[in-house]
Amino acid sequence: AQRVTQPEKLLSVFKGAPVELKCNYSYSGSPELFWYVQYSRQRLQLLLRHISRESIKGFTADLNKGETSFHLKKPFAQEEDSAMYYCALYSGGSNYKLTFGKGTLLTVNP
Amino acid sequence: DTEVTQTPKHLVMGMTNKKSLKCEQHMGHRAMYWYKQKAKKPPELMFVYSYEKLSINESVPSRFSPECPNSSLLNLHLHALQPEDSALYLCASSQVTGPHEQYFGPGTRLTVT
Numbered sequence: 001a002q003r004v005t006q007p008e009k010l011l012s013v014f015k016g017a018p019v020e021l022k023c024n025y026s027y028s029g030s031p032e033l034f035w036y037v038q039y040s041r042q043r044l045q046l047l048l049r050h051i052s053r054e055s056i057k058g059f060t061a062d063l064n065k066g067e068t069s070f071h072l073k074k075p076f077a078q079e080e081d082s083a084m085y086y087c088a089l090y091s092g093g094s095n096y097k098l099t100f101g102k103g104t105l106l107t108v109n110p
Numbered sequence: 111d112t113e114v115t116q117t118p119k120h121l122v123m124g125m126t127n128k129k130s131l132k133c134e135q136h137m138g139h140r141a142m143y144w145y146k147q148k149a150k151k152p153p154e155l156m157f158v159y160s161y162e163k164l165s166i167n168e169s170v171p172s173r174f175s176p177e178c179p180n181s182s183l184l185n186l187h188l189h190a191l192q193p194e195d196s197a198l199y200l201c202a203s204s205q206v207t208g209p210h211e212q213y214f215g216p217g218t219r220l221t222v223t
Contacts (some may be wrong), residue, residue: 033209034211043214043217097166101152102152
């Protein structure tokens with residue numbers, strides 16, 4: 001069965017510092033991986049998808065199949081990055097299910 | 111229109127009430143979802159509809175009854191809820207054939223008294 005692990009429940013950094021939110025997955029096939037972000041009092045929104053290898057709001061994430069990881073990185077954190085971040089895996093098939101990690105609450109201090 | 115909308119934003123109901131949550135999207139997505147989210151927790155999947163047919167029920171109690179009247183609308187009918195059902199209820203939609211990212215509505219904050 002698929003599983004997504006985000007080992008850090010809380011992560012606190014200072015403004016301008018690099019930030020890395022960890023995500024490891026367990027799945028035997030070829031997964032689709034996503035990062036979602038939920039700012040305070042806002043909807044859950046898609047931040048990144050591994051397929052498009054894009055950079056959004058300065059964040060990047062690379063799929064490492066050898067380490068089964070999809071860590072989210074930003075070289076210089078901003079206070080507005082403070083939010084809950086969820087890594088999610090789509091495992092294919094006809095069930096259309098996303099498996100979410102437990103989330104990491106990122107706080108960027110001034 | 112690239113948004114999922116949900117009504118109402120807030121709902122307070124007693125344990126004997128019957129109410130409904132509504133969700134709408136006009137992105138042409140043929141998969142729609144109901145999730146329950148507690149504070150600081152990830153969304154928990156409740157139901158999945160694909161092509162207007164129920165494809166997944168994650169062992170949700172029968173006091174929650176989903177309905178998909180057409181490809182743009184999704185309802186969740188509530189009856190005889192318990193206080194522990196108080197949560198944020200999220201609707202989402204996605205393409206069926208991919209890519210498979212889901213687009214979420216803002217949610218309905220439900221309080222059961």
